[in-house]
Amino acid sequence: MLQKVAVIALDDVAMFELGVVCELFGYERDGLPKYEYSLCTPGGAPVRTHAGFTIVPDHDLAPVDDADLVVVVPYNSHEAPPDEVLQALRRANERGSWVMSVCTGAFALGYAGLLDDKRCTTHWLHTEELAERFPAAKVDADVLYVQDENILTSAGTAASVDAGLHLIRQEHGSAVANTLARRMVVPPHREGGQAQFIETPMPVVECDTLQPVLARVLETLDDPHTVDTMAEMAHMAPRTFARKFRSETGATPHDWLTGQRLLLARRLLEDSDLGVDTIASRAGFGSAATLRHHFAHRMRTTPQAYRGTFRSQPV
Incomplete structure (x- = not known):
C-alpha cells in the first residue's frame, strides 16, 4: 500500500x-x-x-x-x-x-x-x-x-x-x-496512450529535387493523390520516385501524404466552423469515417474530441 x-x-x-x-x-x-x-x-x-x-x-x-x-x-x-x-x-x-x-x-x-x-x-x-x-x-x-x-x-x-x-x-x-x-477539478481519467498534442505548423517544404511536387500536393490535398500521380508530376517511375522521396524527406510518400492531410484537418478543426464531413473532404480523406480512422491511429483521439479541446471559440 x-x-x-x-x-x-x-x-x-x-x-x-x-x-x-x-x-x-x-x-x-x-x-x-x-x-x-x-x-x-x-x-x-x-x-x-x-x-x-x-x-x-x-x-x-x-x-x-x-x-x-x-x-x-x-x-x-x-x-x-x-x-x-x-x-x-x-x-x-x-x-x-x-x-x-x-x-x-x-x-x-x-x-x-x-x-x-x-x-x-x-x-x-x-x-x-x-x-x-x-x-x-x-x-x-x-x-x-x-x-x-x-x-x-x-x-x-x-x-x-x-x-x-x-x-x-x-x-x-x-x-x-x-x-x-x-x-x-480535473478530468478523472485520461488514458496514458492518448497522444501528446505536438504543436506542428503546416510545413515549409525544403528538399533537393521534389520540392515543386510537394508544394503542389500541399496546395491540392483534396485531390486524390497517390504515389503514381505524384511520380507522374515528378516525371519519374513510381518505384524510383518512392526511393527518391524517402531519401529527401525521410518518409514514404503515403506516410507523408497522410501526415500532411492530418495537419490540415487539425488546423480546420481548430480554426473553422466546418463540419467533420467537409473537413474530411477538404483534407483529402474522402469521408469522415476515414478521417476518424487516421485520427484514432495517429492522434489516439477523435476529430470531435480534438476540436473540443483546441477550438478557440464554440462551434
Missing part, C-alpha cells in the same frame, strides 16, 4: 509540476488517503526554481530510502544529478518501490540506468534528446504517460496529473482516484 512519498527536487526545478505532485500526495483531504510526504534535495540544500526564487526543503535524501514512491520532478539542465541521487534512485528501484518521473525528470532516471529496456516518455520537446542520450530506453514520443513495471514516466505539465491519478487508481482504486480528481 502506498504510504510514504519522497519527491526529489533538483536545481531549476519546475514549479507547476512540483505543485501537482504536492497536490496529489502532499495535501491532506478528508476521506482520502494520507501520505507521509517528504520534499528532498541533495544534502537538504535549497534549490533554485525556474521562476526566480528558492525553495528550502525539510529533508535531505534520507526519506528516499524507505519511500513507497519516489518522484523526480522536472529540472532544466538535463545533466546527470549528483551521484547520491542516482544511487538513491537505484536502491528504490531494486527494492521494488514505485519510481516516477515528471517531464524532464526522466533524464535523472535515464542517468540512473532505470530506463534501460523500458518504455518511457517525457515532454515532446525533449523526447529526441532523451532517446539520443539513453539509446537503451524505449522512448515513446506520443503518449501522456507510460508505466513499465514499477517505472512510471509522464509527459510535461498537465500530464503529471494524469500519471499521478493513474498510480493512485492502481494503489487505492477508481473511487479514490475519481474523488481526488473532483477535488482537484
Whole structure:
C-alpha cells in the first residue's frame, strides 16, 4: 500500500509540476488517503526554481530510502544529478518501490540506468534528446504517460496529473482516484496512450529535387493523390520516385501524404466552423469515417474530441 512519498527536487526545478505532485500526495483531504510526504534535495540544500526564487526543503535524501514512491520532478539542465541521487534512485528501484518521473525528470532516471529496456516518455520537446542520450530506453514520443513495471514516466505539465491519478487508481482504486480528481477539478481519467498534442505548423517544404511536387500536393490535398500521380508530376517511375522521396524527406510518400492531410484537418478543426464531413473532404480523406480512422491511429483521439479541446471559440 502506498504510504510514504519522497519527491526529489533538483536545481531549476519546475514549479507547476512540483505543485501537482504536492497536490496529489502532499495535501491532506478528508476521506482520502494520507501520505507521509517528504520534499528532498541533495544534502537538504535549497534549490533554485525556474521562476526566480528558492525553495528550502525539510529533508535531505534520507526519506528516499524507505519511500513507497519516489518522484523526480522536472529540472532544466538535463545533466546527470549528483551521484547520491542516482544511487538513491537505484536502491528504490531494486527494492521494488514505485519510481516516477515528471517531464524532464526522466533524464535523472535515464542517468540512473532505470530506463534501460523500458518504455518511457517525457515532454515532446525533449523526447529526441532523451532517446539520443539513453539509446537503451524505449522512448515513446506520443503518449501522456507510460508505466513499465514499477517505472512510471509522464509527459510535461498537465500530464503529471494524469500519471499521478493513474498510480493512485492502481494503489487505492477508481473511487479514490475519481474523488481526488473532483477535488482537484480535473478530468478523472485520461488514458496514458492518448497522444501528446505536438504543436506542428503546416510545413515549409525544403528538399533537393521534389520540392515543386510537394508544394503542389500541399496546395491540392483534396485531390486524390497517390504515389503514381505524384511520380507522374515528378516525371519519374513510381518505384524510383518512392526511393527518391524517402531519401529527401525521410518518409514514404503515403506516410507523408497522410501526415500532411492530418495537419490540415487539425488546423480546420481548430480554426473553422466546418463540419467533420467537409473537413474530411477538404483534407483529402474522402469521408469522415476515414478521417476518424487516421485520427484514432495517429492522434489516439477523435476529430470531435480534438476540436473540443483546441477550438478557440464554440462551434
